[in-house]
Amino acid sequence: MADSIRLEKIALQLGTKRFSFDIAMTDGAITAVTGPSGSGKSTLLNLITGFEIPESGRILIAGEDVTHAHPSKRPISLVFQDNNLFAHLDLVTNIGLGVDPSLKLSREDRVRISQSLERVGLAGFETRKPGTLSGGERQRAAFARVLVRKRPVLLMDEPFAALDPELRSSMASLLLDLHRETGNTVVIVSHDRAEVQKLADVVVAVDDGTIVNSAANTAIPYAR
Amino acid sequence: MLLTAAERRRGISGGVLSLVAIALFVGIAVSALLLWDAPETQGQLFTAYTGRILQFTLWQAVLSTLFSVCLALPVALSLARRPHFIGRIWIVRLMALPMGLPVLIGALGLIGIWGRQGAVNSFLSTLGLEQPISIYGLTGILLAHVFFNLPLAARLFLVALERQPAEYWLLSTSLGMKPLSIFRFIEGPALIRVVPGIAGLIFMLCATSFTLVLILGGGPAATTLEVAIYQSLRFDFDPPRAIGLAVLQIAVTGLILAALAFLPAPDGTHVTAGRATRRFDGRTWGARLWDGSTILAATLFLILPLASIFLAGIKADLWRLASSPAFLNAAYTSLSIALLSGLLAVSVALAIIHARIAIRDLRHPGIPARGLAAMLGATSSLVLLVPPVVIGTGLFLLLRPFGDVSRFAPALVAAINMLMALPFVMRVLEPAIEDHRRQTARLAASLGVTGFSRLRRIDLPFLIGPILTALSFAMALSLGDLGAVALFGSSELTTLPWLVYSRLSSYRTNDADGLALLLGMICLALTILGSLSRRKGYDG
Numbered sequence: 010m011a012d013s014i015r016l017e018k019i020a021l022q023l024g025t026k027r028f029s030f031d032i033a034m035t036d037g038a039i040t041a042v043t044g045p046s047g048s049g050k051s052t053l054l055n056l057i058t059g060f061e062i063p064e065s066g067r068i069l070i071a072g073e074d075v076t077h078a079h080p081s082k083r084p085i086s087l088v089f090q091d092n093n094l095f096a097h098l099d100l101v102t103n104i105g106l107g108v109d110p111s112l113k114l115s116r117e118d119r120v121r122i123s124q125s126l127e128r129v130g131l132a133g134f135e136t137r138k139p140g141t142l143s144g145g146e147r148q149r150a151a152f153a154r155v156l157v158r159k160r161p162v163l164l165m166d167e168p169f170a171a172l173d174p175e176l177r178s179s180m181a182s183l184l185l186d187l188h189r190e191t192g193n194t195v196v197i198v199s200h201d202r203a204e205v206q207k208l209a210d211v212v213v214a215v216d217d218g219t220i221v222n223s224a225a226n227t228a229i230p231y232a233r
Numbered sequence: 234m235l236l237t238a239a240e241r242r243r244g245i246s247g248g249v250l251s252l253v254a255i256a257l258f259v260g261i262a263v264s265a266l267l268l269w270d271a272p273e274t275q276g277q278l279f280t281a282y283t284g285r286i287l288q289f290t291l292w293q294a295v296l297s298t299l300f301s302v303c304l305a306l307p308v309a310l311s312l313a314r315r316p317h318f319i320g321r322i323w324i325v326r327l328m329a330l331p332m333g334l335p336v337l338i339g340a341l342g343l344i345g346i347w348g349r350q351g352a353v354n355s356f357l358s359t360l361g362l363e364q365p366i367s368i369y370g371l372t373g374i375l376l377a378h379v380f381f382n383l384p385l386a387a388r389l390f391l392v393a394l395e396r397q398p399a400e401y402w403l404l405s406t407s408l409g410m411k412p413l414s415i416f417r418f419i420e421g422p423a424l425i426r427v428v429p430g431i432a433g434l435i436f437m438l439c440a441t442s443f444t445l446v447l448i449l450g451g452g453p454a455a456t457t458l459e460v461a462i463y464q465s466l467r468f469d470f471d472p473p474r475a476i477g478l479a480v481l482q483i484a485v486t487g488l489i490l491a492a493l494a495f496l497p498a499p500d501g502t503h504v505t506a507g508r509a510t511r512r513f514d515g516r517t518w519g520a521r522l523w524d525g526s527t528i529l530a531a532t533l534f535l536i537l538p539l540a541s542i543f544l545a546g547i548k549a550d551l552w553r554l555a556s557s558p559a560f561l562n563a564a565y566t567s568l569s570i571a572l573l574s575g576l577l578a579v580s581v582a583l584a585i586i587h588a589r590i591a592i593r594d595l596r597h598p599g600i601p602a603r604g605l606a607a608m609l610g611a612t613s614s615l616v617l618l619v620p621p622v623v624i625g626t627g628l629f630l631l632l633r634p635f636g637d638v639s640r641f642a643p644a645l646v647a648a649i650n651m652l653m654a655l656p657f658v659m660r661v662l663e664p665a666i667e668d669h670r671r672q673t674a675r676l677a678a679s680l681g682v683t684g685f686s687r688l689r690r691i692d693l694p695f696l697i698g699p700i701l702t703a704l705s706f707a708m709a710l711s712l713g714d715l716g717a718v719a720l721f722g723s724s725e726l727t728t729l730p731w732l733v734y735s736r737l738s739s740y741r742t743n744d745a746d747g748l749a750l751l752l753g754m755i756c757l758a759l760t761i762l763g764s765l766s767r768r769k770g771y772d773g
Contacts, residue, residue, distance in 0.1 A: 060403060060513065080513060081409030092398035097422045106418065110410040 012036060012069075013162060013194040014057060019066035021056070028052050028218040031066075034211070039188060039195040041209035041226070049218045050198045054164050057196065059083055070162060081110075086155040088165040093151035094139040100126065100150050101135045107154040118157075125153040129183065145176045152187060163188075165197040169204065181207050235678045241591040248588020248609050251581045255612050258648060259619055262627030263483075266476050269630055282453075283461075283477055287485070290457040293371060294440040297378035302432050305383045308531045309390030310420060311524035314515045318524075324532055325391070328384035330539065333706075333760045335713025336381070336444040337730050338749045341737070342538030343377050343449075344368055345545050345746075352537065373449035378442065382435045384535060389499045393427045394420060395510055406513035415514055430499040437489050441482075441620050443716045448737070458482040459622045463719055472630055479623045486618050546750025554747045563732040564755075567712050570643055570728060574650035575707035579700055581651065582658040585609045586666050613659045616652040624649055625720040642721035646728070649717035654707035661706065665699035705763030709756045729755075 013036035021028045028049050034040045042050045055061040056068060059080035068076045075083050086107075094103045104122045105114050114122075126134055129149040139147055148168060155163055168184075169177040181204055188195055199205050205212060206226065214222040236244070315321065331339060346352050347368045354365040366372065397419060405415050443459040450456055456464070458478050465475035515524060554560055592598055592606045616624075628645055632638050673691055677683075682691060715730040722731040729752045736745040 058403075058407060060406075060511070079516075080403075080406045085407065087404065087407045089400045089403070092400035093404070095401060095404075095418060095422075098418060102418075106408055106410065106414075110405075110408045111414045112418075 015069040017067040019063045038210040041205040044215035086160040090167045104154045107158045125156040244587040244591030247584035251584040262624045265627040265631035297439040298436045301382035305386035308387045311527040313394035342542040345541030377445040430497045433496045545746035549747025567728040571708040571711040574647040574711045577651040578654040578707040621716045639723045639725045642726040650711035658703040661703040702763040705759045709759040
């Protein structure tokens with residue numbers, strides 16, 4: 010398979026910490042990034058999104074050099090652990106901002122937003138504010154935004170860490186379904202061994218600012 | 234039930250004692266006003282004169298609030314968008330300075346920059362402008378109110394913006410939101426929530442402003458209620474008019490306070506200038522230029538008057554001033570009054586806080602107990618409802634028959650300063666004590682550490698920091714205050730601000746500038762001492 014994301018000889022210093030990454034991530038696969046806290050998982054993600062700019066090296070997404078591209082110019086959707094939705098805006102607005110950042114929405118756009126909500130199991134939640142939703146429902150809404158954005162790459166930083174174990178498993182299933190439907194490339198930072206086993210095609214281990222291991226997920230899956 | 238019965242009894246009786254003392258002090262002053270037996274009082278409550286003054290009081294407060302808030306908004310937005318602006322932390326600290334600066338000194342600095350001989354007018358006249366900007370009258374009052382309140386508003390707005398989750402800024406960047414969208418969907422909603430509370434606070438401060446209006450106002454065209462009360466007593470000796478104005482003043486502050494109760498209180502507790510918020514917007518040259526010039530303009534507006542105080546001050550013969558008997562006497566008087574009022578304020582605050590804790594500790598606090606707790610809370614901010622000049626007027630009228638008022642004056646000024654400091658002292662001490670109790674009360678109760686041993690080993694080591702902070706703030710407030718002393722000041726009672734003011738009134742500006750610098754340095758030293766002990770207290 011082709012590479013979707015390539016980090017070529019990336020070097021970066023943040024404070025006293027040095028980071029160096031060199032890795033290729035397969036197109037259409039789910040890559041899980043694991044490692045102890047402070048090891049550089051989030052920095053790796055920030056480099057791909059463009060929140061950090063490397064001192065040397067190149068970053069390519071779908072063959073295009075994006076090393077110095079602004080985050081909004083990269084073909085990426087993001088899901089964080091928390092605060093994925095603006096708390097004072099209803100779900101249509103929150104998801105609509107993913108379609109058009111100045112919220113100029115056509116009739117078709119609105120239909121698509123409703124369909125995406127329906128797809129993640131939040132049919133009829135258009136005018137609800139994030140504060141009235143549970144933690145799981147909020148993450149579902151974030152997924153709905155990923156759906157309408159139709160970007161080939163999805164980056165997630167511990168998206169289910171704030172949820173309880175049962176919910177985590179069902180959210181992982183939803184993610185897997187959406188991934189199969191869209192065929193997007195997913196990079197997910199996770200601490201949860203079971204989650205990694207269930208989701209990942211490739212597991213990348215990060216430690217002390219660099220990648221120490223990258224291998225196909227060959228372990229016997231728990232519930233794949 | 235974490236307190237022993239004796240502790241509860243002591244706590245509640247201490248609170249009741251403070252409550253009665255404050256209620257008597259303020260109550261006697263207010264009833265002296267209301268019961269003043271002058272037949273013409275009735276007709277004096279609402280005259281064309283008082284109506285005009287009321288109108289001006291409210292009008293200047295509305296304009297001051299409007300300018301302060303509207304000008305603070307872009308400053309806060311620019312500061313929030315530039316977390317790595319050169320010297321940003323010092324600019325944010327600079328914005329805290331006007332709050333701690335004696336108002337009188339700020340006014341002198343403003344005159345130094347915006348006055349007839351000031352930097353701005355000299356500059357304008359070289360440009361060929363005929364009419365200089367007048368620092369006196371409405372313009373001057375507005376300028377001074379903006380000088381003191383713009384930084385307050387900007388800091389509170391900045392807190393509101395910095396409190397937005399870090400993900401919002403990342404998300405907006407990743408979604409490609411333009412500055413207008415970011416303002417519409419993130420910054421605007423965050424700010425609009427805090428505007429009413431901040432505007433209300435500033436309106437209250439401007440409607441009850443005394444010193445600035447006294448110095449920059451003047452003339453019947455630019456006088457607020459507080460200053461008019463003072464002038465009625467001090468210059469015209471027209472008690473009925475003073476009473477009418479004082480009643481009007483209480484009604485106005487009462488109405489504003491009632492309205493404020495419905496607004497969310499501005500919360501400035503998380504001023505974290507050092508926190509690394511990451512912003513990826515505003516990278517264009519236009520945005521950089523706008524933010525840079527906004528921040529620069531605000532900084533200059535704040536720093537120039539302060540620099541002018543310093544420069545004008547050192548031009549005076551500081552050593553001669555500092556060693557002159559007039560300064561030494563005034564400094565002695567001021568420090569004695571400040572120490573007395575500071576100690577009183579801390580003691581009363583401690584009594585009120587402990588009484589409230591004791592009431593909360595009751596298993597079934599009845600309606601009287603809960604009422605007492607509420608009244609204790611209200612008492613600590615009674616001075617907001619009944620401003621110092623009003624209390625002073627009442628006491629002035631009450632004590633005049635008993636001889637020279639200036640005999641009682643030091644004690645009265647100290648007591649009024651104590652009341653003025655009480656809300657601030659409570660705000661420092663109450664959270665500190667609550668925190669401390671949450672951490673230690675159960676352990677101390679289970680070990681049976683009570684009474685003096687508990688005070689010495691558990692409470693004092695922790696609370697000495699916050700207590701010193703509160704004491705130094707209260708003392709700085711009293712040292713810089715001109716409001717309470719204005720009614721009673723005389724050759725027998727001269728505080729430092731009164732000395733500065735009388736030098737200013739007799740056009741000895743050079744001396745006034747030098748004395749103002751000395752006073753400012755004393756207050757600054759106290760405030761710095763206070764912040765140092767605060768830091769120590771939280772570490773320990």
